[in-house]
Amino acid sequence: MSASVANPRHPPAVRALLDLSGQAVLVTGAGSGIGRAIAARFAEAGARVAVHHHTSRDGARVVVDAIRAAGGDARSFEADLTRAGEPERLVEGVAAAFGRLDALVNNAGRYPLAGLLEMTADEWNEVLAANLASALACLQAAGRRMAAAGGGAIVNVTSIQAFRAAPELAHYSAAKAGLEMLTRSAAVELGRAGVRVNTVAPGLIWREGIETAWPDGVARFVARAPLGRLGQPHDVADACLFLASPAARFVTGATLVVDGGVLAAPAF
Numbered sequence: 001m002s003a004s005v006a007n008p009r010h011p012p013a014v015r016a017l018l019d020l021s022g023q024a025v026l027v028t029g030a031g032s033g034i035g036r037a038i039a040a041r042f043a044e045a046g047a048r049v050a051v052h053h054h055t056s057r058d059g060a061r062v063v064v065d066a067i068r069a070a071g072g073d074a075r076s077f078e079a080d081l082t083r084a085g086e087p088e089r090l091v092e093g094v095a096a097a098f099g100r101l102d103a104l105v106n107n108a109g110r111y112p113l114a115g116l117l118e119m120t121a122d123e124w125n126e127v128l129a130a131n132l133a134s135a136l137a138c139l140q141a142a143g144r145r146m147a148a149a150g151g152g153a154i155v156n157v158t159s160i161q162a163f164r165a166a167p168e169l170a171h172y173s174a175a176k177a178g179l180e181m182l183t184r185s186a187a188v189e190l191g192r193a194g195v196r197v198n199t200v201a202p203g204l205i206w207r208e209g210i211e212t213a214w215p216d217g218v219a220r221f222v223a224r225a226p227l228g229r230l231g232q233p234h235d236v237a238d239a240c241l242f243l244a245s246p247a248a249r250f251v252t253g254a255t256l257v258v259d260g261g262v263l264a265a266p267a268f
Helices: 033-044 057-069 086-098 119-149 172-193 215-224 232-242
Strands: 024-027 047-051 074-078 104-105 152-157 197-200 255-260
Touching: 024 033, 033 047, 033 057, 033 104, 033 232, 047 057, 047 086, 057 074, 057 215, 074 086, 086 119, 104 119, 104 232, 119 152, 119 172, 119 197, 119 255, 152 172, 152 232, 172 197, 232 255
Parallel strands: 024 047, 024 104, 047 074, 104 152, 152 197, 197 255
Antiparallel strands: none
8 A cells, every 4th residue: 555545643754754665656758857867766765666768768778777776676668658548558567567556757748949929739739748648648547556556646747837937838838837737636536545646846957058058048047046056857856756755645736846946036
């Protein structure tokens, strides 16, 4: 039985709050960036990790090899989550490989730029499929399995763009805002089955080459952030780990913003 439905009168020992030993976790989009950090952090917590990828096969292999080299258990799984039936196949494959599924981190997505008035219907639909519809399908497949098993945890990775508009990202912002409300709806419907559903909303997160590719954006973010820096992939990973762990056993339908305080900063 998942830690999500542990006896509420007997809290876990402090040393066990982030202990996921024996549990199986699926992280989508885990072949690079934030997803790679999430997979590594869950493995450090003792979880057996399913590293999903679509195009980054080599990246997923690097993640799996690193986890195994550190003594953990990880396997890679390929799926195009925008294709009908693929999310369900992925979830069933992970459950068959590990014998269980205790947590899902919906991290996969994409964010191409497109001006609002020039955006085509195909561009709109592709971004919503990659960031919202695929997350729904994974959530449904994992949620059914977790509910039948007595509980589990789902963490959806959204973005502060769900709350604050930016040029050329209307489709991405709409998808992430939709995922925020999907999270709350799922929390309401799945809570009685012991399944907790939450979101992590990152701000601007460092990636290789971002300072040279977008120096003005990085400078603006750092100047606005009360903590005065970009986020790191492990900052997001730790938030996901918390929400999936026994430490967050009474947290569902919530959003944990990981943006260095940007959303809290004054507008003028």
